[in-house]
Amino acid sequence: MQKTLTFGIPCYNSSEYMDHCISSILEGSDYADDVQIVVVDDGSTKDDTYEKAQEWEKRYPNIVKAVHQENGGHGMAVLKGLENADGTYFKVVDSDDWVDGDALKDLLATLRRFISFDTRVDLVISNYVYEHVEDGKQNVVDYGFALPKGKIMTWDKIGHFNMSQNLLMHALCYRTDVLRDGGVPMPAHTFYVDNIYAYVPLPRCKTLYYLDVDLYRYFIGREDQSVNESVMVGRIDQQLRITRIMMHAYHLYDDVESPRLRSYMIGYFTLMMAVCSIFSKLSDKPDAIDNLNELWEELRQFDSRMYRRARKGIVGLATNLPGAAGTQVTLFFYRAAQKLVKFN
Structure with missing residues (x-):
């Protein structure tokens, strides 16, 4: 049947x-x-x-x-x-x-x-x-x-x-x-x-x-689970890879007809870029920040409107504050969200 x-x-x-x-x-x-x-x-x-x-x-x-x-x-x-x-x-x-x-x-x-x-x-x-x-x-x-x-x-x-x-x-x-x-x-x-x-x-x-x-x-709850924080930090290169694929899937402002779907998708994509920013800052890999900066620059060249929305909005600004003090503020907000939503 x-x-x-x-x-x-x-x-x-x-x-x-x-x-x-x-x-x-x-x-x-x-x-x-x-x-x-x-x-x-x-x-x-x-x-x-x-x-x-x-x-x-x-x-x-x-x-x-x-x-x-x-x-x-x-x-x-x-x-x-x-x-x-x-x-x-x-x-x-x-x-x-x-x-x-x-x-x-x-x-x-x-x-x-x-x-x-x-x-x-x-x-x-x-x-x-x-x-x-x-x-x-x-x-x-x-x-x-x-x-x-x-x-x-x-x-x-x-x-x-x-x-x-x-x-x-x-x-x-x-x-x-x-x-x-x-x-x-x-x-x-x-x-x-x-x-x-x-x-x-x-x-x-x-x-x-x-x-x-x-x-x-x-x-x-499993220690080896992919959403475990330490595992996610160790796999930051894979986060960047996934986000890059999502980036290149659409020029959202040109390819998605529905304004409300477009708004939802740019919000989702912005959070993915924020995740990349947060876990790059948590990573001890020497090239983590350089790789993050390359991704942001690739986004700017790929689609300037998507870049402005993702980087210049509240989420983008909060997760990319400059300097050591800015990193600490970013991580504070991440910890607060983690406790509220309990996503890992």
């Missing part, structure tokens, strides 16, 4: 926790035949990730597909999942995360209704929850006030997104053909590609829908 929704699960040495992720989808969907789970083993080397994926496929051959590829990184695993997707819609769930069962039922009912009535909706947005394992606390990211609830809309109907409301990968369920038509420029062996995934396809989405349920549960 035609699949309604494909979940792509990128896995790398995920044997310890992938079962919880897969089970949450199976149980939450009531083992529905119109759901597909593509488990992508990205060349795991330390455990039996692929063998475990094959076991799931043997148990649920109509739902689970196990796929193996040579190690290419998170982005390549997402694209491999997309390549193997049979669903009208596609959603990525990382192997250490999971989904809420009741929220998944609501999502599936919504998607089935769109398909049944031949109603094209390119992007369905839902809430996600930071699950902080070290203290058992949760932080829900929803889109109240930014998006009308339960209505098919265009980008011209969206409201203002505050800095904690970016449409991260965890919130997004795309129509599969939107992702395939035009592609998603994921680099190999690079972390933080979810920012590209949550940015580049947006102008191709002509209709969207906000489902106000807390679907995605985002695990926070």
Whole structure:
């Protein structure tokens, strides 16, 4: 039968926790035949990730597909999942995360209704929850006030997104053909590609829908996790690489027709440049600041309007204050935001 929704699960040495992720989808969907789970083993080397994926496929051959590829990184695993997707819609769930069962039922009912009535909706947005394992606390990211609830809309109907409301990968369920038509420029062996995934396809989405349920549960707490601060500082070169790809994806003021979508995207891009500035300042790599300055200069030459918005606005100024004292002020505001949002 035609699949309604494909979940792509990128896995790398995920044997310890992938079962919880897969089970949450199976149980939450009531083992529905119109759901597909593509488990992508990205060349795991330390455990039996692929063998475990094959076991799931043997148990649920109509739902689970196990796929193996040579190690290419998170982005390549997402694209491999997309390549193997049979669903009208596609959603990525990382192997250490999971989904809420009741929220998944609501999502599936919504998607089935769109398909049944031949109603094209390119992007369905839902809430996600930071699950902080070290203290058992949760932080829900929803889109109240930014998006009308339960209505098919265009980008011209969206409201203002505050800095904690970016449409991260965890919130997004795309129509599969939107992702395939035009592609998603994921680099190999690079972390933080979810920012590209949550940015580049947006102008191709002509209709969207906000489902106000807390679907995605985002695990926070492993020391080796990519959003751990020390890990992010050590991978500042990858942050710069991702931001550079996002920069070159669009001349936002020329290429994005909707003023409100353009405003959202320039806000997202500005935060990416701010992240690069903050973690470059935290880095002890001798060339970190030089590489940051090169990125800013590249942006200025690529698009002067994007540069002015990103560098001369409040966020850009606050994260690029001059001198040692300016760096300390920048880091103070970063720590305050970190405690407020608890994003890593």
